[in-house]
Amino acid sequence: MAQGYISIFATGGTIAGIAGSATRRDYRPGQIGIDQFLDSLAELDLGVELRGQQFANIGSEDIGPELWQRLHDAALAAMEDGDCQGVVITHGTDTAEETAFLLDQTLPTAKPVILVGAMRPADAVGSDGLRNFANAVRVASDPQAAGRGVVLVMSDRIFAARDARKAHTEMTDAFKGFPRGPIGHVTPTSLEWFGPAWRVGEGSRYEFHLDMPKVSILYAYAGMSADNVKQAVEGGAKGIVLAGFGHGNAPRAIRDALAQVVAQGVPVVRASRVDEGLVDREPEDDSANFVAARALGPARARILLQLLLANGISDPARIQDEFSRR
Incomplete structure (x- = not known):
């Protein structure tokens, strides 16, 4: 050594x-x-x-x-x-x-x-x-x-x-x-x-902030009410990560409520409560401006969304670019 x-x-x-x-x-x-x-x-x-x-x-x-x-x-x-x-x-x-x-x-x-x-x-x-x-x-x-x-x-x-x-x-x-x-x-x-280093000479990707914006994780469940989305925003959430079914899915009422908060400037990331698998973009993401978490589970997706918001990145397209390169 x-x-x-x-x-x-x-x-x-x-x-x-x-x-x-x-x-x-x-x-x-x-x-x-x-x-x-x-x-x-x-x-x-x-x-x-x-x-x-x-x-x-x-x-x-x-x-x-x-x-x-x-x-x-x-x-x-x-x-x-x-x-x-x-x-x-x-x-x-x-x-x-x-x-x-x-x-x-x-x-x-x-x-x-x-x-x-x-x-x-x-x-x-x-x-x-x-x-x-x-x-x-x-x-x-x-x-x-x-x-x-x-x-x-x-x-x-x-x-x-x-x-x-x-x-x-x-x-x-x-x-x-x-x-x-x-x-x-x-x-x-x-x-x-098992392979070569992939970040040789790379600096920090984002600046650390002590007071990062609040991002809530909503865990999807059968019969989930849209009140969960309202309560998250009223509680001060500046971003939401959905721990969805399967491929980041949720009841229709939840998806509609999430689309409404995105229109109000609160970014939404679709992740999955499932143990493994990618959450890729789907057609509704374009119309609702949702972000697909790709390989990140809800816990890490929340951290990344906090870092992005703290560093002034709030546009859903920009956020998607950052999630897609993990």
Whole structure:
């Protein structure tokens, strides 16, 4: 491994969680501090200096814009430090895809930024945290990891932030990547990339904003009332993501109500509540000025729409262009 150090940004989550018993189902996330965590790694002899900072020690369900801002600014500072090889962020798995995608879109790609978590707390039978972390450090230490944007490392696999999503509630291989699947395989002793880096030398795609516009996600269900759309707009939504049936579909009353809010200047993105598959444009999108989410699920579609609106991009055609190039 090359000389230098890896910055570790700790935010808590299951990887820092304690159950108090090796077999208890319930546990408390974010109980182990970064210093204690790094001490437990000493015997692994990872071959690189690790410098840790404790940003938070919470479950990722409580992560939001203020912590994102701090992580973003610290990652930018790490990019400018010539001795820093890369950044590893320990993070709960529940919202890892949102944090990863937001940072992926707002950071340059000069150095690796890796999110890593665990599905089992540190004192559970078969805890996966230390192995996942060792794998993340190996990825961060590899010069070929640069130019791939932010990545997520879990269960010996590497996922691009544009693809990663949590797809199981408790299995250790809980994450999937769509549409590209994993972009690499990693263990504490090996690393293989499945293709070349695709963002070499690329700067940040969008400027980070702490106060991003509110974007609501509407989850489609049978018998859904158009009042859901009205309530979202009255609640301050500046954009709406539809987590629709199948190919981003919804009851006719919902589609008509969404077309009305688009005419009022509130962009609407059609995504799908289905686990996999593209949401492509369809004829009604042209007449209603809807945006098709393409490969992005509702959570990441919301983040992208927030970033676009925060950066002054509100025209549906422009928004569609940005979604289509993910």
